[in-house]
Amino acid sequence: xxxxxxxxxxxxQDGDGLISFGSGQPDLPPPKEIFRNLADxxxxxxxxxxxERRLREALSKEYPDAxxxxxxxxxxxxxxxxxxxxxxxxxxxxxxxxxxxxYYYSYPYNVRFAGMEPVYTDLKExxxxxxxxxxxxxxxxxxxxxxxxxxTGRIEAVATLKEIEKICKKLGVWVISDEVYKDLIYERExxxxxxxxxxxxxxxxxxxxxxxxxxxxxxxxxRDFVQKIINMKVHTSMNTxxxxxxxxxxxxxxxxxxxRRQVKIWRARRDLIYGDLIRLGFKLWRPxxxxxxxxxxxxxxRAVNEFxxxxxxxxxxxxxxxxxxxxxxxxxxxxKKIEEGLKRIAKFLKGKERWL
Amino acid sequence: xxxxxxxxxxxxQDGDGLISFGSGQPDLPPPKEIFRNLADxxxxxxxxxxxERRLREALSKEYPDAxxxxxxxxxxxxxxxxxxxxxxxxxxxxxxxxxxxxYYYSYPYNVRFAGMEPVYTDLKExxxxxxxxxxxxxxxxxxxxxxxxxxTGRIEAVATLKEIEKICKKLGVWVISDEVYKDLIYERExxxxxxxxxxxxxxxxxxxxxxxxxxxxxxxxxRDFVQKIINMKVHTSMNTxxxxxxxxxxxxxxxxxxxRRQVKIWRARRDLIYGDLIRLGFKLWRPxxxxxxxxxxxxxxRAVNEFxxxxxxxxxxxxxxxxxxxxxxxxxxxxKKIEEGLKRIAKFLKGKERWL
Numbered sequence: 001x002x003x004x005x006x007x008x009x010x011x012x013q014d015g016d017g018l019i020s021f022g023s024g025q026p027d028l029p030p031p032k033e034i035f036r037n038l039a040d041x042x043x044x045x046x047x048x049x050x051x052e053r054r055l056r057e058a059l060s061k062e063y064p065d066a067x068x069x070x071x072x073x074x075x076x077x078x079x080x081x082x083x084x085x086x087x088x089x090x091x092x093x094x095x096x097x098x099x100x101x102x103y104y105y106s107y108p109y110n111v112r113f114a115g116m117e118p119v120y121t122d123l124k125e126x127x128x129x130x131x132x133x134x135x136x137x138x139x140x141x142x143x144x145x146x147x148x149x150x151x152t153g154r155i156e157a158v159a160t161l162k163e164i165e166k167i168c169k170k171l172g173v174w175v176i177s178d179e180v181y182k183d184l185i186y187e188r189e190x191x192x193x194x195x196x197x198x199x200x201x202x203x204x205x206x207x208x209x210x211x212x213x214x215x216x217x218x219x220x221x222x223r224d225f226v227q228k229i230i231n232m233k234v235h236t237s238m239n240t241x242x243x244x245x246x247x248x249x250x251x252x253x254x255x256x257x258x259x260r261r262q263v264k265i266w267r268a269r270r271d272l273i274y275g276d277l278i279r280l281g282f283k284l285w286r287p288x289x290x291x292x293x294x295x296x297x298x299x300x301x302r303a304v305n306e307f308x309x310x311x312x313x314x315x316x317x318x319x320x321x322x323x324x325x326x327x328x329x330x331x332x333x334x335x336k337k338i339e340e341g342l343k344r345i346a347k348f349l350k351g352k353e354r355w356l
Numbered sequence: 357x358x359x360x361x362x363x364x365x366x367x368x369q370d371g372d373g374l375i376s377f378g379s380g381q382p383d384l385p386p387p388k389e390i391f392r393n394l395a396d397x398x399x400x401x402x403x404x405x406x407x408e409r410r411l412r413e414a415l416s417k418e419y420p421d422a423x424x425x426x427x428x429x430x431x432x433x434x435x436x437x438x439x440x441x442x443x444x445x446x447x448x449x450x451x452x453x454x455x456x457x458x459y460y461y462s463y464p465y466n467v468r469f470a471g472m473e474p475v476y477t478d479l480k481e482x483x484x485x486x487x488x489x490x491x492x493x494x495x496x497x498x499x500x501x502x503x504x505x506x507x508t509g510r511i512e513a514v515a516t517l518k519e520i521e522k523i524c525k526k527l528g529v530w531v532i533s534d535e536v537y538k539d540l541i542y543e544r545e546x547x548x549x550x551x552x553x554x555x556x557x558x559x560x561x562x563x564x565x566x567x568x569x570x571x572x573x574x575x576x577x578x579r580d581f582v583q584k585i586i587n588m589k590v591h592t593s594m595n596t597x598x599x600x601x602x603x604x605x606x607x608x609x610x611x612x613x614x615x616r617r618q619v620k621i622w623r624a625r626r627d628l629i630y631g632d633l634i635r636l637g638f639k640l641w642r643p644x645x646x647x648x649x650x651x652x653x654x655x656x657x658r659a660v661n662e663f664x665x666x667x668x669x670x671x672x673x674x675x676x677x678x679x680x681x682x683x684x685x686x687x688x689x690x691x692k693k694i695e696e697g698l699k700r701i702a703k704f705l706k707g708k709e710r711w712l
Contacts (some may be wrong), residue, residue: 008405008590025402039391046381046567049364075431075570075593082592086469109591113442115471211402212598214431234364235465236438237431241597242568 004304007105010314019341021329022314024150024292026209028262031254034210034247043246047239049230051217055249059217063192063200070219072229073240073248077180077203077216078106083236084176084199084218085114087228088141098136098143100128102294102323104150104178116141120322126154126285126294130163137167142174145193148181148289151321151328153270155288158191165195174199180216183207183259185289186267196221206290207259208251213244266291269331269338276342277329280349281356294318294326298355303327303348311344360660363461366670375697377685378670380506380648382565384618387610390566390603399602403595405586407573411605415573419548419556426575428585429596429604433536433559433572434462439592440532440555440574441470443584444498454492454499456484458650458679460506460534472497476678482510482641482650486519493523498530501549504537504645507677507684509626511644514547521551530555536572539563539615541645542623552577562646563615564607569600622647625687625694632698633685636705637712650674650682654711659683659704667700 004010010022050056051073060066074080089095097111101120111118119140121132126149137143145164147156168175177193180203193200203216220226270287277284282295297303300317304327307313318326331338349355360366366378406412407429416422430436445451453467457476467474475496477488482505493499501520503512524531533549536559549556559572576582626643633640638651653659656673660683663669674682687694705711 008586023402029397030400035395038394041385044386044566044568046367046379049367075435075597078591079431079593106591109588113588113592210400212400212595214594214597230364232465232469234367235434235462236469237435237593238570239367239568241431241570241600243599243603244597247599 004308004317006320007316010316016312018312018314019337019344020314020333021331021341022316024206024290024330024332025211026206026262026291026332027334028209028265030209031251031258033254034208034250036250038243038246043243045242047242047245049234049239050226051240052242052245052249055245055252058249058252059219063219064194065221066219070221070223070226072218072226072233073245074216074218074233075237075240076205076214077178077201079214079237079240080201080216080218081106081110081176081178082113083229083232084201085110085116087225087232088174089114089116090228091141093141094139096140098133098140100145100149102151102318102321102326103144104146105320107144123152123154126152128156128160128164130160133164134167137173138171140173142176143168144176144178146178148185150181150290151292151294151316151318151323152285153287153290153292153294154285155185155187158188161191161193165193165198168197169195172197176201180206181290184263184266184291186263186270187288199225204248204251207262208248208254209262210244210247210251213241213247215240215244215248266331269335272335273329273331273338273342276339280342280346281353283356291331293329293331294321294323295329296325296356297327298325300325300327303355306348307345311348313341313344360664360673362676363672366672372668374668374670375693375700376670376689377687377697378672380562380646380686380688381567382562382618382647382688383690384565384621386565387607387614389610390564390606392606394599394602399599401598403598403601405590405595406582407596408598408601408605411601411608414605414608415575419575420550421577422575426577426579426582428574428582428589429601430572430574430589431593431596432561432570433534433557435570435593435596436557436572436574437462437466437532437534438469439585439588440557441466441472443581443588444530445470445472446584447497449497450495452496454489454496456501456505458507458674458677458682459500460502461676463500479508479510482508484512484516484520486516489520490523493529494527496529498532499524500532500534502534504541506537506646507648507650507672507674507679508641509643509646509648509650510641511541511543514544517547517549521549521554524553525551528553532557536562537646540619540622540647542619542626543644555581560604560607563618564604564610565618566600566603566607569597569603571596571600571604622687625691628691629685629687629694629698632695636698636702637709639712647687649685649687650677650679651685652681652712653683654681656681656683659711662704663701667704669697669700
């Protein structure tokens with residue numbers, strides 16, 4: 001029984017009777033439009049480090065007051081985050097970044113890999129605690145906001161987001177807004193964080209089911225910051241793959257009904273898994289966006305091991321996300337599989353009700 | 357007349373009567389086989405961070421004693437280098453990396469971005485000076501070898517490469533061997549550096565004319581080092597784009613004649629540009645691999661500006677490669693364009709013969 005140290009243990013695992021609530025990867029197909037006319041030699045040449053102009057133009061129309069010059073297309077949101085941290089690390093000011101806990105598991109690594117130190121504000125019922133936020137925000141270079149959130153599935157109140165904008169603007173603290181789930185939201189329209197020092201990070205992976213293509217981006221009103229990102233990316237990875245950018249452009253132009261249809265499916269799955277977990281006795285927050293639930297369970301590490309080795313069910317340990325005593329389940333899989341997976345979890349729970 | 361600060365000024369520029377000896381990008385098409393059967397949903401899912409197993413298997417057959425477990429597929433050779441430097445920076449030992457000068461322009465940045473310091477050994481007639489190499493190698497964590505070389509177009513003698521292997525093995529110094537031009541060599545069979553601490557970096561960009569797809573890789577006999585690269589990449593960019601990996605796999609299986617035909621074209625162009633530059637009075641080394649020449653010219657910065665603004669010819673300043681008083685010309689363009697470009701250079705030279 002091999003130890004399970006983190007999510008990467010599971011990446012790429014499927015088939016063979018396994019039910020995976022692990023990876024945050026949509027099982028739905030990408031828009032069919034993206035497959036058209038790919039055999040074009042232009043798509044195999046070096047491109048602008050900043051990203052293809054037409055793609056940046058299309059993206060700039062999705063954000064008020066944005067211009068194509070202020071975008072950089074990256075190898076997924078991961079590279080956008082990595083480059084952002086590395087460029088921020090070179091700027092004067094405190095070498096600390098404020099993270100909301102529970103957090104996406106890469107965040108503390110991204111901060112540390114850039115030579116900075118993560119500082120945490122603990123969420124209260126999956127939402128930012130403004131009192132604690134105010135105490136800590138003055139001592140950091142940037143705060144990372146992720147709403148809708150992985151792993152909590154929660155969204156922040158618009159009033160809170162506006163208050164964060166105000167505080168950070170006043171203090172000159174950068175806001176990194178990881179909005180990769182902005183289109184997967186069930187409770188209200190999404191609210192895009194804005195302000196002079198906001199760096200928005202997004203990706204085509206979740207909205208368009210294109211995780212494997214690794215097309216993400218960042219944008220900020222600070223043109224100087226954009227230039228620093230380009231000046232680094234020219235040496236660390238050059239242009240983001242052109243063929244993927246072309247497919248992302250085609251995805252943006254897919255009929256709007258594509259995204260609406262996806263959200264409808266996600267909402268139905270959300271209702272299914274949330275209802276069933278409550279019936280099983282789990283305590284958890286109702287997800288409002290993204291496609292994750294984070295129910296409580298004692299001995300979460302042992303549970304993750306047993307689920308995998310005895311019941312062939314992949315779930316992630318909350319500990320990897322700064323939430324020990326929880327497990328994270330992604331519901332990016334079809335309803336039949338969700339039901340089968342929950343059946344196995346119910347079996348596991350027999351006689352372990354005190355774990356809940 | 358905008359200042360020209362580095363190669364990125366020119367990236368993505370073409371058309372409009374411009375002749376570009378700038379970017380090191382093959383103008384030849386990629387193998388046609390890579391375009392087949394791309395509309396497969398599997399290609400849009402997250403994949404192994406380490407890279408697709410079938411691609412690593414195919415690659416491992418190109419190197420003696422290599423196994424698929426020892427490869428990582430990256431976003432071009434650039435990411436392979438960036439990750440290598442970042443992982444090396446965390447290891448104990450001196451925080452210095454030995455570079456051969458002239459060097460590929462990203463190398464010093466890659467070293468510094470990782471928080472280390474570049475140290476230089478100056479090439480003698482475009483070849484490593486073993487006496488100077490021996491003096492400096494004991495004080496560094498790694499040496500970066502690039503043969504065939506960008507920007508010199510030179511290859512190292514096999515005896516020199518074997519001596520470097522011996523010295524580094526004895527001292528426990530890492531050898532990073534950037535072999536992106538290994539298939540584009542005109543004078544002899546290529547020699548692949550090997551040894552317990554060799555990290556080989558390569559790419560599909562040059563051999564298969566797939567620059568824009570950004571598929572590169574690294575491999576080393578040190579499994580532990582491979583794991584550290586994966587542990588970092590999972591947070592900094594995740595898997596390399598799957599569609600590009602699939603196309604790389606198809607490229608490997610393209611008929612062998614594809615690469616042979618390319619090399620024949622490169623050799624003819626090499627002969628053309630080398631002969632013409634000599635006739636124009638330039639002093640330069642005869643290229644033995646890759647597709648670059650590095651002729652001497654006084655006031656290289658001013659020459660680069662005038663070539664571009666007055667003659668619509670792009671060449672790179674040797675200074676960007678640690679070779680002031682030189683210009684770098686890539687001959688990755690067709691013979692007619694090479695001839696037209698050289699005609700313009702001849703015009704520029706009228707009355708400036710003392711610049712040579």
